[in-house]
Amino acid sequence: MDIRIGFADTARELVVRSNGTQEELTAKINEALGGNAVVELADDKGKKYIIRTDRIVYVEIGPSKPHAVGFAGV
Template sequence: MDIRIGFADTARELVIRSEGTQEELSQQINGALADNSVLELADDKGRKYIIRTDRVVYAEIGVTKPTTVGFAGA
C-alpha cells in the first residue's frame, strides 16, 4: 500500500510503501491526526517513520499497482 503525506510549506511529499490494508492505515493516520500526536509508520523494508502531525496537510492512501513495460499492458 502506498502512502503519500504532504506537509505545510514544502512541495515535497513523503512516500511510504507499507504493509497493511487501506482501512487499517486509514484508522491509524486518522487517529494520530485527530489527537495531534506523533504518527509512527513502518515501510515494507522494516524502516520506521516518526511524523509530527501538526504540519501534515494531506495523506493519500492508495493501492500499489505493478507497472507494465512495452506491449504487456496492451
C-alpha cells in the first residue's frame, strides 16, 4: 500500500510504501489522528517513520501502482 501524507504549510508530501492492508493502516492512522499524538509507520524496506499528527492535512491510502518502463504504448 502507498500512504501519501500531506502537511500544513508545505507543498511536499511524504510517501511511504508499506506492506500492511488498507484496513489496518486506516485504523492505525485514525487512532493517532484522534488522539493528536504521533503515528509510527514502517515501509517495505524496513525504515521507520515517526510523524507528528498535529500538522497532517490529509492522508491517502491506496494500492501501489507499478511504474511503466520504456516507450511502448499501451
